[in-house]
Every structure is written in C-alpha cells, then in structure tokens.
Amino acid sequence: MASRTAPFSPFEFLIAWRYLRARRAEGGVSVMTWISLIGITLGVAALIATLAVRAGFRAEFVDTILGSNAHVTVYSAPMEVVEGSGVYSSLMRDYQVRAERVAAIPGVTRAAPLIRGQVMATKDGRSNVAEVYGISAADLQTIPRVANPETALGSIEQFGEGIAIGSGLARELGVGLGDKLKLISPEGAKTAFGTSPRVSAYTVTYIFTAGRWDIDRTRIYMPFAEAQSYFNREAGADEIEVMVEDPEHLEPLAVPLMRAGGDGTLLWSWQDSSSSFLRALDIEDNVMFVILSILVLIAAMNITSGLIMLVKNKGRDIGILRTMGLTEGSVMRVFFLCGAFTGVIGTIAGVTLGCLFAIYIDQVMSFVNWLNGGGVWDPSIRGIYELPAKLQGADVAKAVILSLGLSFVVTIFPARRAARLNPVEALRYE
Template sequence: MAKSTAPFSGFEFLIAWRYLRARRAEGGVSVMTWISLIGIMLGVAALIITLAVRAGFRAEFVDTILGSNAHVTVYSAQMEVEPGTGIYSNLMSDYAARAERIAAIPGVTRAAPLIRGQVMATWGERANVAEVYGITRENLETIPRVAHSAEAEGDIESFGQGIAMGSELARELGVTVGDTVKLISPNGVKTPFGTSPRVNAYQIVYIFTAGRWDIDRTRIYMPFAEAQSYFNREGGADEIEVMVTDPEEVDDYTLQLLQAGGAGTMLWSWRDASSSFLRALTMEDNVMFVILSVLVLIATMNITSGLIMLVKNKGRDIGILRTMGLTEGAVMRVFFLCGAFTGVIGTALGVGLGVLLALNIDGIMSAVNWISGGGAWDPSIRGIYELPAKLQAYDVGRAVGLALGLSFIVTIFPARRAARLNPVEALRYE
C-alpha cells in the first residue's frame, strides 16, 4: 500500500513548478498558462484601479461637501410674527441667542447665522444667476474649502469691504479681484406701486475655488450686515450653519440641536442633502465590483483549460508517479499547485500593476485629456475638477482574495481528474 506523505511536501512543489515550465514541444500548455496569467493580472489590476477611483471620487465628493457647506443647517418653521396679526415668517429674530446655545453643544465647532438669497450677477454685458450667502468675516474664515483655497485670489481680510465670489462664476462673468459687479434682486424696495428690484454694486475682494464646480459657479459671500439690508432681513437670519467635529456621526447631534434651537426648530444635514447621490455611489460600487469579478472569473477559467491540457499531456508521467507510490492526494495537490502558481503570480502582478496605475491616475488622465483634445473629464458633469484615486487596504484585499479564491476553486476539477487517472490505462499505450 502506498504510504501517505505530508500534504504539500517539497517534492510536490518541485513537480508542479517543473510542469509549469513546459518544454517547447508542449507549447500549447505554456501558451494557456501565459494567457491565464495575463488575464488574471489585467482583471485584478482593473478591479483595484476601479475600486481606488470609486473610493477617491466618493472621498473627494464628500470632502467638498463638508469643506464648503454646513454639516447641519438649523432653520425655523413658519411661525406667526405676533399673535393675532396673521403674518407668518421663518426669519430667526433671536439668531444670536440660538447660535450661542448651539455653539455650546459638545462637538459643535461653529454655529454661524446666515442670510441666503438668489440674485442676478452682471458685469458689462455678461450675467449669471448666483446664490448669495450673508456671513461674517470671522465665520467665513472657518470654512476650509473657501478660506484655505489653494487657488484663491485677493485677500479674505478685506471681506468686509466687498464680496467673495466662486472662481467659475468669476470666469464666466470675466471679472477678477478689484472689479465691481452689480447684483440684482427681484425682492427689493417695497413701494406703493409694488416691489421694485434692488440693484447694488459690490467690489470683488476675494475669489475662491472650493473644488466643487456647482459651488464655484454659483456662490457669492456677502458681509452679514450688508446681506440683511440687501435682502430685507433686518434684525434676523434665515438659518444657522453648524459644523461638528465628526460629520459622519451628524445624526447623533439631532436631539441636542433641536433642544438648543427652541420651538419651531428644523434641521437639514449634509446627509439629507446628498443621501440619494451617496446611495447611488454605493450601488454603483457594488455593481462595478460584481461586473469586474465576472471578468476575473473568466480569466481564472483559462486555468482550467490549461490544466486539462496539462493533465492530458502528462498522462504517462502521472502513471509513472502513481506506480512509484504517489497517492491520489499527492497527484491532486501537484496539479492544484500548478493552477495555484498561475493564480498567485497573476494576482501579484495584477496588484503591482493596479497600484502603480492608481497612484499615477492624474498623469494618465492628463495624457488621455491631451490625446482627446480636452474634455475627457468635464467638471460640469462630474462635479469635481479631477479624477482622484484612493488606495485602501480593504479594497486591495478584496481584489486579492477574490482572484486567489477563484484561482484555487477552478483548479479543483482538473486536479481531481488527474488524481483519479488509472495508472494502468495511462501506461497501456506507452
């Protein structure tokens, strides 16, 4: 009776490695091995690059939201201004006291009263719709993507003497720091003959780039007191912009914010504003992973084809090995290792290629943009200005685990077939 050997002994690795290094006469097996290896390498690389780009896009998108918008917006429901008057308004007349109470909540880093309104911005013959945020200079300086913009122009310290404007809006109007633009609001001065539009001219003292195309194209910051006068909000504020230390756990602040805000307080968080888009990103991530997993599966199936051919060509060798005392388990492990070697090597090369391309995605996109003549990445559609990539150990681990798992699974059938080959039948015609 054949004596059982320890699983995955050194001689099993030696035989498997020699079989993979097929002689020229057995070039068909060698070609199939190379096809399998290259297919797995490309599949794993594509999976890693896709996961890195999706993670980078999500991280950049969320960062532009949190870096230039409120984590939570506190506003008031419409309430009667004075009992019995029948006049309702959602203007916060006690905004200073509310902001002070909210700022005292542990974890809240800023509570800034805001005035919001829409205007038509004009300069010369050019015009565009803009959204105005009335805010104090001290609070404006705490907005990361605005106050610390890498491509900012002008001096934010001069904000009290003029307005701050997004870079895309400035580009479309053709203005720069020092120019004066006209802001036209349809809700202006109230006269006996109705409401007439309000037209005021303001000097641009600061131009920022927040990193989000829709923000840079529409947003204007105006000094808080001037915005109160311009939009007829004297003595009040439209909302309070709240920033917290941990935006991902923003829902934990709900109860405290409602209590600090008082009667009629309502909340709108960044998750509420972007939940549909973030859910769509998550669904797209899962779909892309499944699609690319199928590609990796197709690549690993070539291992099966190569092993079947290898088993057929090595039938005589299998018979000799069995007569020398190798067990079915040992033969099965030899051919399993043949497929596993291909999977491991292809996966390792795929990880190297995928990481290399992910780390250089900016240069690759620049080359694609240059070859295509521009427009390969349109910020008006994508929302952000560049294609980011964020390598995460979890994503790389998922890709490696998938490729190795599929490579090991598909080798079982041909390996079992080799193990069950009858040595007598294998040597009959030799």
C-alpha cells in the same frame, strides 16, 4: 514511505514548477497558461483601479460638500409675525441666542448665523445667477474649502471691504480682483407702488476655488450686516450654519439641536441633500464589484482549461509517478500547485498594475485627454474637477482574496481528475 510524505513537500513544488515551464512540444499548454496569467492580471488590476477610483470620487465629493457647506442647517418653520395678522415669516430674530445655545452642544464646532438669497450677478453685459451667503468675516475663515482653497486670488482678510466669489463665477463674468460686480435682487425696497428690484455694486476682494464646479460657479459671500440690509433682513437671520466634529454620524445631535433651536426649529443636514446620490454611488460600487468579479472568474476559468490540457499531456508522467509510489493526494497537490502558481503570479502582477494605475491616475488621465483632444472629464457633469483615486487596504485585500480564492477553487476539478487517473490505463500504450 509515500504515506509519510508531508503535504506540499518541496518535491511537489518542484514537479509543478517543471510542468509549468513550457516546452516546444507543449505549446498549447503554454499558451493557455499565458492567457490565464494575463487574464487574471488584467482582471485584478481593473478591480483594484475601479475600487480606488470609486473610493477617491466618493471621498472627494463628500469632502467638497463638508468643506464648503453646513453639516447641519438649523432654520425655523414659518410662524405668524403678529397673532391674528395672517403674516408669516421664518426669519430668526433671536439668532444670536440660538447660535450660542447651538454652539454649546458637545460635538458642535461652529454655529454661524446666515443670510441667504439669490441674485443676478452682472458685469459688462455678462450675467449669471448666483447664490449669496451673508456671513461674518470670522465665520467665513472657518470654512475649510473657502479659507484654505485649492487656489485663491486676493486675501480673505479683506472680506469686510467687499465680497468673495467663486472662481467659476469670476471666469464666467470676466471679473478680477478689485472689479465691481453688480448684484440685482428682486427683494428690494418696498414702496407705495410695490417692491422694486435692488441693484448694488460691490468690490471683489477674494476669489476662491472650493473644488466643486457648482459652488465655484454660483456662490458669493457677503458681509453679514451688508446682506441683512441688502435682502431686507434687518435684525434677523435666515438660518444657522452648524459644523460638527463627526459629520458622518449626525443622529445623536438631532435632539439636542432641536432643543437648542427652540419652538418651530427644523433641521436639514448634508446627508439629507446628498443621500440619494451617495446611495447611488454605493449601489454602483456593488454592481461594479460584481461585474469585475465575473471578469476575474472568467480569467480564472482559463486555468481549468490549461490544467485539463496539461493533465492530458502528462498522462504518462502521472502513471510513472504513481508507480513510483506517489499517492493520489501528492498528484492532486502537484496539479493544484500548477494552477495556484498561475493564480498567485497573476494576482501579484494585477495588484502591482492596479496600484500603479491608482497612484499615477493624474498622468493616466492626462494621457487619455491627450489622446481624445481634451474634455474627457467634464466637471459640469461630475461636480469635481478631476478624477481622484484613493487606494484602500480593504479594497486591495478584497481583490486579492477574490482572485486567489477563485484561482484555487477552479484548480480542484482538473487536479482531482489527474489524481484519479489509473496508472495502468496511463501506461498501457507506452
């Protein structure tokens, strides 16, 4: 009859479950079971929480880049202004024609001429270095993180009447809506005695928070025509800011953009400026996954210790079951299920705990800040203002597969040991 017993029959589950229910005489087995369960729970929870935080950080970091900066910048290599003059300039004088050709490329959503320059922004004795972007009002309204920021003061519709600045810069200089902000540029008027600094005051009509600490603390948007005059770029543009439909895959657009830009065209993408940081994030993700996987393995190894103790304590029972007709396979499956129960329950608890951590990450960070008196998350170092988390099904699946796989594998050795126990030896002294 034993030979006709189907694998993993209900009685095998029943016996395994009874063995896992601790009795006072088997307290050691119970303790090892609980240690294994808690270890797997914490290991899986830590793995899921870490993967969620890393995914959220990368998504937020990339979104702030793509939402506030050009996906691709088209600019010109320095070219001789007049043949034989020895004077070189990278200014685009045919920027309108180039922008129209670039905008006509399939996959390009916007091509906006830009003026860029650095200034010293001052107000009431306070000063800070700022980067000025000269852009038209219509083009400014198509920048997601500026036109639809996390928070904003004023109206972007009034951009033509003054300038737009980041909230960090406004806070640094103590600037509010309607205040005059003085900008000082070394590229001023050219006189017989050289180039004198240019000082101009502009009304702040819009204050935005793009979500990136470095952008909010340094960026100023100025109307395109005013920027041309301020930086001595009359009838020209420094570059063309290009937005595309799929910024993650820019390679197919490289050749069309080069052709549309004309002779001397150079390209610089957001991936070029951030590739080293993103690669570092990918490497860190892999390293953290390996480290936390080792922690899950260590927790799973406790299952082996608990099962070895259980097999030793249940030697008499194993002998009786074998004499009653249970095969080695049935005995092996019983003790395999003992370890598998621990792994499954621990994995379910770990997934629940890790998902709750990721979902309530804001409350968790608020509590950690409260414990440490604030300042745990420094945006000046990490670039973004808060620790984000993004739960992904693939990450949860990886954690579940890893935990269950390790839990099942480590139970095989003690389960086989139990199955091969000689019933005569097990009952000799009973």
